[in-house]
Amino acid sequence: MTDLGGFHDNVARIDLSAGDVDYESIDDEDARHYIGGRGLGVKYVFDNGPDVEPLGEENLLAFMNGPLTGTQAPMSGRIAVVTKSPLTGTVTDSHHGGWSGARLKWAGFDGLLFEGKAEHPVYAVVEDGEVELRDASHIWGYGVHETMDELESEVDGAYGKNLSTMAIGPGAENEVRYACIINEDDRASGRGGTGAVMGSKNLKAVVVKSGTEMPKPADRETFMEGHKAAMQAIQESDVTAPNEGGLSVYGTNVLMNLTEEMDGLPTRNGRFTSTSMEAEEEPDDLNIDSEKVSGENVEENILVDDPTCHSCPVACKKEVEVDVHHKGQELNVRMESYEYEPAWALGPNSMNDDRDMIAVMMDRCNDYGIDSIETGNILAFAMEATEKGYIDDADGIDWGDVEAMTEMIEKIGKREGDLADTLAEGQERAARRSTPTTAAST
Numbered sequence: 001m002t003d004l005g006g007f008h009d010n011v012a013r014i015d016l017s018a019g020d021v022d023y024e025s026i027d028d029e030d031a032r033h034y035i036g037g038r039g040l041g042v043k044y045v046f047d048n049g050p051d052v053e054p055l056g057e058e059n060l061l062a063f064m065n066g067p068l069t070g071t072q073a074p075m076s077g078r079i080a081v082v083t084k085s086p087l088t089g090t091v092t093d094s095h096h097g098g099w100s101g102a103r104l105k106w107a108g109f110d111g112l113l114f115e116g117k118a119e120h121p122v123y124a125v126v127e128d129g130e131v132e133l134r135d136a137s138h139i140w141g142y143g144v145h146e147t148m149d150e151l152e153s154e155v156d157g158a159y160g161k162n163l164s165t166m167a168i169g170p171g172a173e174n175e176v177r178y179a180c181i182i183n184e185d186d187r188a189s190g191r192g193g194t195g196a197v198m199g200s201k202n203l204k205a206v207v208v209k210s211g212t213e214m215p216k217p218a219d220r221e222t223f224m225e226g227h228k229a230a231m232q233a234i235q236e237s238d239v240t241a242p243n244e245g246g247l248s249v250y251g252t253n254v255l256m257n258l259t260e261e262m263d264g265l266p267t268r269n270g271r272f273t274s275t276s277m278e279a280e281e282e283p284d285d286l287n288i289d290s291e292k293v294s295g296e297n298v299e300e301n302i303l304v305d306d307p308t309c310h311s312c313p314v315a316c317k318k319e320v321e322v323d324v325h326h327k328g329q330e331l332n333v334r335m336e337s338y339e340y341e342p343a344w345a346l347g348p349n350s351m352n353d354d355r356d357m358i359a360v361m362m363d364r365c366n367d368y369g370i371d372s373i374e375t376g377n378i379l380a381f382a383m384e385a386t387e388k389g390y391i392d393d394a395d396g397i398d399w400g401d402v403e404a405m406t407e408m409i410e411k412i413g414k415r416e417g418d419l420a421d422t423l424a425e426g427q428e429r430a431a432r433r434s435t436p437t438t439a440a441s442t
C-alpha cells in the first residue's frame with residue numbers, strides 16, 4: 001500500500017469474465033517509481049504479460065490517474081488509458097481531457113483495471129468507492145452520442161454537473177484497430193486502438209459519478225507554492241495565457257498556419273510538406289489552401305464556445321457549429337474539439353480545405369468511435385492508392401472528395417465492404433493486403 005499524497009490507494013480490478021470486482025492497494029514502490037497515470041498504467045499492463053493477444057480476453061485495459069489528477073493543479077483533469085495496442089502490437093497510452101479523470105478520483109479511485117471478457121455487453125457505473133456492472137445489450141450498436149444520452153437517463157446524474165461517460169461506438173464493437181474511447185461526446189483517448197480493446201471485452205461504457213473524495217497533497221504548503229508557480233508560467237506564456245495565448249484563443253489548430261509557414265504540414269498523404277509546396281510542384285485543380293482550415297479561420301467563422309477541462313484556465317477546446325448540405329440533406333453539427341491533428345489529417349493531408357465538412361467528419365468519427373487522426377491518414381492513404389491504381393476507380397476515393405470520405409468513415413466504422421474492412425485494419429496491414437490492379441501495372 002502507499003500513503004503518498006494525492007493517492008486514495010484504491011484501484012478497482014474488474015474481472016469481466018466472472019463479473020467480479022476487487023479493490024486493491026497500490027504498491028508503494030510502484031507509486032514512487034512509475035510516475036503518474038501513464039507510468040502506473042504501463043506497469044500494470046507490463047505485469048499482465050507482454051505476450052498477450054491485444055484483442056484477446058487476457059489483455060488488460062487500465063484507466064489510470066496520477067497523484068495530481070482531480071487536485072487544483074492546473075490541467076490536472078487528464079486520465080491515461082493504457083493497454084496493449086491492436087494497432088501497433090506494443091503498449092499504448094492514450095489520454096483524454098474533460099472531467100472523467102477528476103470525477104474518478106472524487107469517486108474514490110486512482111484507477112480501474114478491466115480484465116477478461118463479459119459474456120454479454122455491459123457497462124460499468126463508478127460511484128462512492130464502488131464499481132457495478134450493468135447490462136448494456138440494449139445500447140450495443142448505438143453511436144457514442146446516443147449512448148451518452150441513454151446512460152445519462154439511466155444513471156441518476158447530469159452531464160456538465162456530476163457525471164462523465166467514457167464510451168465506445170460501433171467502430172470499437174467491430175474491432176476497428178484504431179477505434180477509440182470517447183469521453184463526454186468529443187474528447188478521445190484516440191491513439192493505439194484502446195476502444196477496440198474495450199469492444200473486444202464487451203464493455204460498452206464506463207460511467208463515473210462525482211463524489212467528495214478529494215485527493216490530499218502530502219505537503220499542502222509546497223503544493224500551493226508549486227500551484228502558484230505553474231499558474232504564473234501559464235499566465236505569462238505567449239502560448240497558454242488565458243484569452244491571449246495562441247493555444248487559448250485558437251486551440252491546438254493554431255498550429256495549422258504555423259506548420260504551413262515552416263514547411264512542416266504533411267500534405268497529399270505526406271508527399272509534400274506544405275500546401276504551397278504542393279501547389280508549386282504539382283499545379284493542378286487539386287491545389288488547396290490550408291489557411292481555410294486554420295485555427296484563425298475557425299475562430300472567426302464557426303466558433304461558438306471555448307469549453308475547458310477540470311482546473312484548466314487555458315480552455316483550448318474549440319466548440320464549433322456548422323450548417324452543411326450533405327448527401328441532399330441540410331445538416332447542423334455542433335462539436336467540441338476542432339483540433340489541429342484531425343483537421344490536418346482530414347484536411348491538407350487528404351487535399352481537402354472544406355472547413356465545415358471537416359467538422360462533420362470529426363463528429364462522424366467521434367460518433368462511430370474511431371480515431372479521427374488515424375482515420376484521416378488512412379483516407380489519404382486510400383486516395384493515394386486510388387491515384388496509383390492499387391484500388392479500382394469504382395471503389396476508390398478521389399483526393400478531397402468529402403462526400404466519399406464521409407461515407408467511407410461510416411463504412412469503416414461498420415467494416416462494410418472489402419475496402420472499408422481492409423482500411424479498418426490500419427495502414428500497415430492494409431498495405432500488406434493491397435496489390436496493384438491492372439491499371440497500375442500497365
Ligand code: SF4
Binds near residue numbers: 309312313314316
Ligand atoms: S483545456 Fe486544453 S490545455 Fe486545458 S487541460 Fe484540456 S486539453 Fe489541456
